[in-house]
Amino acid sequence: MTAQRYSVNQYLIETIMTWVKSGEIAIPEIQRPFVWEAAKVRDLMDSLYQGYPVGYIIAWRNPSVKLKDGGMAEGKKILIDGQQRVTALRAAIGGQQVVNQDYRTVRIRIAFHPLDERFEVANTAIDNDKSWITDIGPVIRGDTKTHKVVRQYLDANPDADEDLLYDRLDKLTDILKKQIGLIELSHDLDIETVTEIFIRINSKGVVLSQADFAMSKIAANEEFGGNRLRKAVDYFCHLAVAPEFYSVIEENDKEFAATDYFKAMRWLRQENEDLYDPGYSDMLRVAFTSRFNRGKLADLVGLLSGRNFETRTYEKDIEEASFQNLHDGVMEFINETHFKRFLMIIRSAGFVDKSMIRSGAALNFAYSLYLKLKRDHGNEPRIESWVRRWFVMSVLTGRYSASPESRVDKDIKDINERGFTEVLADREAAELSDTFWEVGLVQGLRTSSVNSPLFKAFLAAQACLGDKGFLSKDITVRDMLTHHGDIHHVFPREFLKKQGYTRGQYNQVANLACVQQEINIKIGSKNPVDYVADIFQHCQAGQPLYGVITDPGELAANFQANALPQDQNLYHIDHYEDFLARRREAMAEKIKRYYQKL
Known part of the structure; x- marks a missing residue:
């Protein structure tokens, strides 16, 4: 009989929020804007108030890791679905600020009309209307006592029914006693299984990619700087498309603006090149492949958890080394000289417009290859030719059009073990024969x-x-x-x-x-x-x-x-x-x- 590798339980809202506050549940920092409109936060509070179900959240437990002193550290739960709902709860009830669509930190206040039992997003008109409680957060948290709220409300609204007010406020504060479902996945589930569970539960048909899992794993780790690394990836991708975003980071995230990451990407503020505008999946794949000599992001998730692939155990040393290695890979990726030199190579191969590049996987591998060859061979003048040939060979043969991760994994391992020139010669002999040029290509x-x-x-x-x-x-x-x-x-x-x-x-x-x-x-x-x-x-x-x-x-x-x-x-x-x-x-x-x- 197969042991069940996940659990499904109902927990009180206050329990979930306590776990989040204590760090028992880690919410990967969502540097991209909080995508819910304030009205959706209002609707969530209304649903909880009315006792309607608000769905499940999904957490994936990190494996326990072996410490240097031989002890064990219990793995945290990482929230992989439900981040928006939990963030909404923390904003409306906990008073936590969120990052809006303009990447500015704002406070979302939800107001409550106790007589009509209505919720609204607080605004100036509501603030000036004495029939509203303009912020439910302090009331639900208990920072402001119910009897004090009732007294103030009756002073402003002498015709209100005192008993009715107590009933409505009791119902409001009971939101913390409402339940939400938590599906906790075992650490030893593979990404494919986790993805399948996610798809089956998510009624909107949203699909999480392996890069999403990796980003969640990265962002939840503050011990080894994963939270800053996550920001570096997100910010670079945003700046590559919108250079004007540079000043927004400087203004609104001064802590990150002081990091080496931000200094390394400063060149993007005046860059309008669009031949290669990488997304976070592209950045992770390139940095991972070039530094770890692997191609499967599931392996990255394992390594960031401290997995020892030989002993099948989890070790803190491996976790720390993996975060350092990924940090180095991201820094190499965003380096101005590397990035521009690579694009020059692609342009010199005749691919002068992004519409000509139909395979993002081929482009990503070419950049991984460039970074690896540059690190291994220094200023070897043949690197440019090597990268050009491999990229064009990949395009001509559709090398990464099917099962790209497996191909990338095999290619980078072969190159690492046998050397680039030998592997390229083998690939050309096998795939670019006279038959290819005279028959297959035609x-x-x-x-x-x-x-x-x-x-x-x-x-x-x-x-x-x-x-x-x-x-x-x-x-x-x-x-x-x-x-x-x-x-x-x-x-x-x-x-x-x-x-x-x-x-x-x-x-x-x-x-x-x-x-x-x-x-x-x-x-x-x-x-x-x-x-x-x-x-x-x-x-x-x-x-x-x-x-x-x-x-x-x-x-x-x-x-x-x-x-x-x-x-x-x-x-x-x-x-x-x-x-x-x-x-x-x-x-x-x-x-x-x-x-x-x-």
Whole structure:
């Protein structure tokens, strides 16, 4: 018979709040704003007052850890669901301040009308209305005695019924005696099981990620600075998107503003780069992979709990070392030189706009790889090339599109054990063979998805190689990608639609090319066999009809740079499929040459 690895109990509100205050239940500091509106706090208090159920909260017990002196420290319960409700209770009853949507610390006061039994969010009008008790917190906590509240209320409202007032205030203070369900999960449950329990209980279908569990584990640990580390991750991610948030931190969180974390991310206050705007999951994965040589965040949760994977015990030394290691990884991540150098490498590979990067996992691993190689090899000049090749190889093969954690875990362990160059050579031999370039890649380009990573790789190849746009003399593909230029249908879309072709046929990526808007407009929906003939004829005459190329050799080079066949017969509608096949082969060949130059 399998032992039950969780318990379900009902506890008094005052018991839960006492446990939170004493630290027996740890609430991970939610540095992101308290997402409940004040009205929801009011509704929660009304539900408790009326005796309605308010759902369950879920806590996951930390394992007990072995101390250096041989003793044992009992693990705390970490709240992983119900943070908003508990925070609302602490705000309305305990008087604790919360961080609002503007990241400012505010106090939420809930007022009570004892005669009408109504709750409202306190405001100036209510403060001036003597029929309201303007803050229920001191009354429920017992800081203000009931008889004193009644006397003051009767002085202001002499017609009120004294017995009724006592009844209503007794009912109000009984909120602390109302119950809330607590589901306590055993420390030895794996993250997948905890996630399944969470999903089954949460009626709104909210899913917790492994990064959420890791962040909860980090934030609940004040002993080794996890609470500050959690802030560093959250703040960096917010600043990367909204640099103006820098002054808000300085103004409202002076304690954090004095830390080394904040000093290390100061450069973000004037940074508008958006190629890589990491979320907290991205930061954790990169820092964890680069410092721990592992890829599964479940392992991070275990290590932060002090897990010894060999003995299957939990030790304080491992917990402390893991927090220090993660701290170092986060500091490396947010380092200005590292971050900007890495983005320069990605841009130098031709991925000049964030819309071109379809795999966040590939980008994260590339940054993990850069940080590890930089730490292991110092100023080795080949690092840039290594990172470029691995990133592009990952994009071309969809390396992290399925089971990314397992792939990352295997890759980083292989690299750590055998060395990068040996592992890269093995991967290239296995996955980038002649068959891949001549068959697999060509077949992969048989798609109508403009978001195909293979089509993005083709555009990156053009950007990296300095190619000009179709029929352009000076404007490069890189320029057009950076400024979101036009993508032209070589066989115009409207022309093909009139011939009865479907979306999947006319939107084939082999029918697309980067082109200046004015050229695209001039071509319009013309028959390609006609406008291509005009292009060659007018170029030879020195009077270009489209663009400004007047040299036949330059025109031929432009067609080649855009992987377009120069055989004019292929632009006849009867040869559309032949055109696509020929161009797919040329696109694949360009991607191959580009990769080999990385």
